[in-house]
Amino acid sequence: MMVDFIPAPAYVKSREGTYIGCNQVFLNLLKRTKDDIIGKNDYDLFPRSIADTLLHLDSELLKKGTNQQANIRLVSADGTFIWVKLQHHLQKLEETGEPCIVAVVVDFTEEIKQEQRRSETLVTAAAAEMAIQTIEGMLDPVIILNEQGMVERVNKGYIDVVGPAKEIIGKQVSCLFQDIDEHNTAHLLVRCKQEGRIRNLEARLIAQEGKILPVLVNISRLKDSQQAINGFVVAIRDVSSLVAASEQLREKQRKLDALLNAADDAVLLLDRQGTIKSGNRALSERYQDKLEHLIGHHYTDFSDPIIREEQHFFIDEICVQGKPRRIEFEQNGRVYYNSGYPIFNDAGQVEEIAIFSYDITERKxxxxxxxxxxxxxxxxxxxxxxxxxxxxxxxxxxxxxxxxxxxxxxxxxxxxxxxxxxxxxxxxxxxxxxxxxxxxxxxxxxxxxxxxxxxxxxxxxxxxxxxxxxxxxxxxxxxxxxxxxxxxxxxxxxxxxxxxxxxxxxxxxxxxxxxxxxxxxxxxxxxxxxxxxxxLRQKNNQLQLLTDGIILSLVRSVEIRDPYTAGHQQRVSLLASEIGRKLGLREDRITAVKIAALLHDVGKIAVPTELLAKPGKLSEIEMSLIRQHPVESYNILRNIQFSYPIAQYVLEHHEKFDGSGYPAGLKADAISLEGRIICVADVVDAISSHRPYRPSRGIEQALFEIKEYAGTLYDPDVVNACLQLFKEGFSFEHLELDLDMQASILS
Missing domain, CATH: 3.30.450.40 (GAF domain)
Structure with missing residues (x-):
């Protein structure tokens, strides 16, 4: 065929896209035989994307009929990509006169590859230059080594920390470090070639004036495909401040541990599930076991079963509420007081719990x-x-x-x-x-x-x-x-x-x-x-008996001189004390009323006997003598030391509410309440009892009398109390008049 005489790769396709001829140069380009190509189309030979492009070019040629050129990529039988320029045109077959597509292929793959290599070289050089500029701008010391570990270049950061570059250029990098010798350096560089990088190697750098600095060393492989750069980058980070801070932190931790271990109270650190993570000496001594044996156990494993549920609740509440909580409990005969405090993580969740456990047995x-x-x-x-x-x-x-x-x-x-x-x-x-x-x-x-x-x-x-x-x-x-x-x-x-x-x-x-x-x-x-x-109580009782005896003797002496009034003072005393109780007086005041009522007529000792027993009406002079008996009673009693002013009450027992009484004509509240009570009780008994100058007028008449003159002659409150007593059944009928009974009234 005509394509056999073309020196460049060429082929012929029918208008349907079937290869009907090609030269040997084309077969060599695609690394195929003629049988692989003749009778096949582009979809049989190439990937779909390439076949689609070739089909499009063929269609355009058939449609327009003009010669065409196009740069495309083909694929050889071994999968190698080939960059080519297609020059194709229409031509008629000699045998049939049918139009066919003739294409000549110009291979410029090698030119493309050379261009790529030139671009890569430029990129690598730019990258290397950029890397060097970056290294120069770094504050930390950076050293560039050749493949043998010799120093080729340093940055300004190195000069600031270590010293002039001329003193290290061309020397082994190991001379910079106190603890990395040449053997170690060689081993590190071999390892870096294998791994690509060595990170955070701890070392001690010999800085200016022989100062030793703790540093972290990072070694990276530095190499490009063109061998423009072939060596290592050594970056050095001064961590002396971090080491000092760490040492300070460790020192603080040692001091904290010393303080915690010096404490007599147990300290525990738990996770949020209640598992013991740490503790102090006192905790170990409390449970008589090594601390490492306690760590990993649950907080409640060492609690009595009866309080275990309460201890679980104690931990759960701290985690849920996020607030401190306290608990007091007894175990093995000792009393403990635990304070639990939540420890939060960065997310604000309770991560750990610190517990301070105090033995408060002695305090309790x-x-x-x-x-x-x-x-x-x-x-x-x-x-x-x-x-x-x-x-x-x-x-x-x-x-x-x-x-x-x-x-x-x-x-x-x-x-x-x-x-x-x-x-x-x-x-x-x-x-x-x-x-x-x-x-x-x-x-x-x-x-x-x-x-x-x-x-x-x-x-x-x-x-x-x-x-x-x-x-x-x-x-x-x-x-x-x-x-x-x-x-x-x-x-x-x-x-x-x-x-x-x-x-x-x-x-x-x-x-x-x-x-x-x-x-x-x-x-x-x-x-x-x-x-x-x-x-003292026994002596007081004896003194009280003596006082009671004196009082009863005085009462008895009056009754001997005035037998017609025998029992009067006892009856008045009984009624007056009950009125006082009805009015709500305290017992000590009721006792005072009782004694004053018993002695209210003791002054009659000074009144002539014939006047006391005279059956007829008394003259004015005789009445004046009788009316002196409250004053005489006062004079007899005033020097006796009672708890209450008994003499005063006795003096006032004939005073009237409206001021018409004697001996001072006192009115209303100017008269003591005790005096007003004795007055009413005296009137009730006097009217209801027999006298030498008249018979008894009865209890009804006596009560009518005090009710009639309540608010004028008598205190209305006292009268109401007295009337209420008789309404409730009070009576003189069962009152015994012998001395033994008189003593019982005073007791």
Whole structure:
């Protein structure tokens, strides 16, 4: 064919796109045989994208009929891309006269590759220059090495830190470092060739004036395809400030650890699930285990089962609420107070929990002792008698020390003998006589008081004391005997407090002895105070009996001189005290009213007997003598020391609400309430009782009288109270008039 004579690659295709001829040069270009091409189309030979381009060119040629040129990319049989220029035109076949497509191919692949290499070289050179400029601009020291590790170039950062470049150019980089020798340098460069980079190598750089700086060294491979650059970049970061900061941080951590480990209270660090992450010495000592054995356990693993749920809730609340929380609990006989604090992460979530655990057993014991002292002091005031005080003290001590048996012995101040006012022994296994038991304890108390201090004796020590002293011996000795002297506020020993036990499951210790010794002074002062109160109460009762006797004697002397009014003063006293109670007076004022009413007519001792018993009407002079009896009563009573002004009440018992009474003509509130009460009670009994000068007018007439003149002669409130009493059933009928009954009125 005609294409065989064309020196360049050429081919012929039918108008349908089928290859019908080609020369050998074309076959060599595509690395194919003629059988591979003839009869095939572009889609059989090339990828779709290339086949589409060739089809488009063929269509344009057939359509326009003019010669065409186009630069395209072909693919050889081995997949190599070939850049070519197509020059194709239409021509008729000699045999058939049919139009066909003839194309000549110009291969310029090598030119394209050379252009690419030139571009890459320029890019590499630009990149290298840019890298060098970047290195020059870096503040940190940077060194460029050749492939053998010799220094070729340094930047300004290096000069500022280490010194002039001329002193290092051409030398081994290892001379810059205190801890990297030539062998290590060679090994590092080989490793860098293999890995491409070595990061954050810790080293010590020899800086200006021999100063040693801690640094981080990064080594990178520096090489391009054209071998324009072939070596290594060594970047050095001065971390002396970081090292100093780290050292300061480590020092602070050491100090913090020292402080935490010096603390007597346990400190724990938990994760949010409650697992122990860290702790201090006190935590290790509390659980008697090494700290590394505790780490990894859950916080509640060391809690008593009964409080485990509460401890879980404690942790959960801190995590959920994000607020500190506190909890107090008892474990293994100790009392602990835990404060938990949340530790947040950057997202604001609780990540860890710090717990400070304080052993507050001693503080609680101190508070308990203070409450006990306060309770004992209160008991000294509020116990009704010494026996009640002893029972209260026993209950208080039982809460401090395991005390079932308690014996209190007091020294009689007059005889010097020991007495036992309180003896509560419930757990003895002996069958001996109680008298022997008491004598045994009395003998030991004598021994205790001779020692002058609290003593705790065991069974063996008790046996030795019994063998060395002539003491009563019970059938069964206690296993332990604890005695504490009772010393009052003046330092005088007034007795002793004793407890003991026979059970093997009980045991007193030194702490129990200290506790009883601590509260003994308060107990001694409470006992002494209550004994003094009882003695004072007894003397007051005796004095009261004496006073009552004097009062009854005065009342009896008036009744002897005026037998017609016998029982009058007692009746007035009874009614007046009930009126006072109805008006809501305190008991001490009611007692004052009762005494004043009993003595309201004592001044009649000064009135002649014939006037008191005269049956007829009295003259004006005689009435004036009678009206002097309140003044005489006042004169008799005014020098007697009562708790209330009894003489004043007696003086006013004939004063009237409107001022028409005697002896002073006082009105309304100028008259004491006690005087107004006695006045009404006196009138009621006088009208309802028999007199020498008239018969009894009856209780109804008496009540009518006070009701009629309420607000004029008599205090209306007092009258209303009196009327209410009789309405509720008050009566004089059952009143006894003998002296024994009179005494009961005063009691």
């Amino acid at each position: 014991r101190g508070e308990q002792l203070q409450r006990a002292l306060y309770s004992i002091s209160e008991a000294a005031y509020f116990a009704k008698d010494v026996a009640s005080l002893f029972s209260i003290v026993h209950r208080i001590l039982s809460k401090l020390v395991s005390i079932d048996n308690l014996i209190i012995m007091l020294r009689d101040t007059s005889t010097g003998y020991l007495e036992c006012p309180y003896y509560q022994v419930s757990d003895t296994t002996t069958t001996a006589d109680e008298a022997i038991e008491r004598a045994f304890h009395t003998g030991l108390v004598d021994y205790l008081l001779q020692k002058g201090k609290a003593i705790l004796l065991n069974h063996t020590e008790l046996q030795k004391i019994l063998d060395s002293k002539d003491l009563p011996r019970p059938d069964c000795l206690p296993l332990q005997w604890l005695g504490v002297p009772l010393m009052n506020g003046e330092g005088l020993t007034i007795g002793a407090l004793v407890t003991h036990h026979y059970q093997h499951d009980k045991e007193y210790g030194e702490e129990d002895r200290k506790i009883l010794n601590f509260v003994s002074s308060q107990i001694a002062m409470a006992i002494e105070r209550k004994l003094n109160e009882d003695e």
